[in-house]
Amino acid sequence: MSFVSEFNSLPLAPLVEKSKAAAAAAVRESLSKSKLSLADFANLISPAAAEFLEQMGRRSHVMTQQRFGKVVRLFAPLYLSNECVNNCSYCGFSRDNPILRVTLSLEEMKREAEELKSQGFRNLLLVAGEHPKFVSNNYLRDCIAALHADWPSVSLEVGPMETEDYRPLVAAGADGLVVYQETYDRKIYSEMHTAGPKRNFDWRLETPERAYAAGFRRLGISPLYGLADWRFEALSVVAHADYLLRNCWKAAVTISLPRLRPCAGEFQPLTHMTDRDLAQLVCALRLMFPDVGLTLSTRESARLRDGLLPLGITMMSAGSHTEPGGYTGAGKEKLHQTVRGRIVELASGASEWAPQPDRATNATGQFNIADERSAGEVAELIRKLGYEPVWKDWDAALTA
Numbered sequence: 001m002s003f004v005s006e007f008n009s010l011p012l013a014p015l016v017e018k019s020k021a022a023a024a025a026a027v028r029e030s031l032s033k034s035k036l037s038l039a040d041f042a043n044l045i046s047p048a049a050a051e052f053l054e055q056m057g058r059r060s061h062v063m064t065q066q067r068f069g070k071v072v073r074l075f076a077p078l079y080l081s082n083e084c085v086n087n088c089s090y091c092g093f094s095r096d097n098p099i100l101r102v103t104l105s106l107e108e109m110k111r112e113a114e115e116l117k118s119q120g121f122r123n124l125l126l127v128a129g130e131h132p133k134f135v136s137n138n139y140l141r142d143c144i145a146a147l148h149a150d151w152p153s154v155s156l157e158v159g160p161m162e163t164e165d166y167r168p169l170v171a172a173g174a175d176g177l178v179v180y181q182e183t184y185d186r187k188i189y190s191e192m193h194t195a196g197p198k199r200n201f202d203w204r205l206e207t208p209e210r211a212y213a214a215g216f217r218r219l220g221i222s223p224l225y226g227l228a229d230w231r232f233e234a235l236s237v238v239a240h241a242d243y244l245l246r247n248c249w250k251a252a253v254t255i256s257l258p259r260l261r262p263c264a265g266e267f268q269p270l271t272h273m274t275d276r277d278l279a280q281l282v283c284a285l286r287l288m289f290p291d292v293g294l295t296l297s298t299r300e301s302a303r304l305r306d307g308l309l310p311l312g313i314t315m316m317s318a319g320s321h322t323e324p325g326g327y328t329g330a331g332k333e334k335l336h337q338t339v340r341g342r343i344v345e346l347a348s349g350a351s352e353w354a355p356q357p358d359r360a361t362n363a364t365g366q367f368n369i370a371d372e373r374s375a376g377e378v379a380e381l382i383r384k385l386g387y388e389p390v391w392k393d394w395d396a397a398l399t400a
């Protein structure tokens, strides 16, 4: 049995209604428990629980420090390619967006990694769109192998694969896999994914299990907030994490909290989640799962990230670029457009593609980031808040 069958039998719609109608007494009762059920979590993300946010924040803060210490782990995304065969309405890399694309060579990827290493990072997330012609499994394996000696922790956020295709990537040195379900609402999922293999909701939902079977020992999951009702998404990701904790127990599970950001294609969010909702969700997730890592990316503003950190965040990206070559300009001589899988060279001298002075490369990013501070500035702020920035997430040598 996979999470798909469990997910299909969950009473999610009634739980969302229960959450929206919860009374203060129900919130108090859930807060009094040491172990929470999905129904308790529904109470903690309810409008009524917003009145308890301060109390929840204090408990979440203490619990996080007890379980994780006063540390925040830092990681950097390294975008390998912005080619993609899928059309996802909310993503700048969508197949039909006429953007500037590139796939980094091994040497170019190493230049980007060197730059991130010089900034202090030792925990890398390799990101790529899904395009087997440009981002083959062998290419990914070679990238991981080239990084393995220097990077104690390499995770992947790439198109989902079969278990057998994941195994060589684990053998090459990848230890973590991040896969956002985007939305757990099947109807909205089918409306948002109009072309490409990503249309298969169940295949994506089972990805963390296939990755675990292949040997990945860190699994990151999340919805993308801004597509379906945020309470529905939060209840779904909690059920998903709970399943993974029970069935993939050798892996560390992390939950991210991404909200939609502006991107090429100019998609507008379908639903709204306020900053206060996000803070309430961080606290509720921590109370639900004392030991699960919570990740906050540069999608959120510096001010909000600084405020959310003490509530329960354990991992952050910093100084991020969401375009391939964004740290060093690597690959910028090869920028092109891709039409039906074929590279189309840019007309030389076209002013539309003139270099932009504030950016290393003109390749198009996946989305605009909100926290534009450098990695050093974020680390400094973490210290000022009384935490230790940790640049490494995992050391294979310690568990060998």
Ligand code: SF4
Binding pocket: 084, 085, 086, 087, 088, 091, 092, 093, 094, 095, 128, 129, 130, 198
């Ligand atoms: S979300 Fe992922 S699969 Fe969809 S278009 Fe963007 S990169 Fe491609």
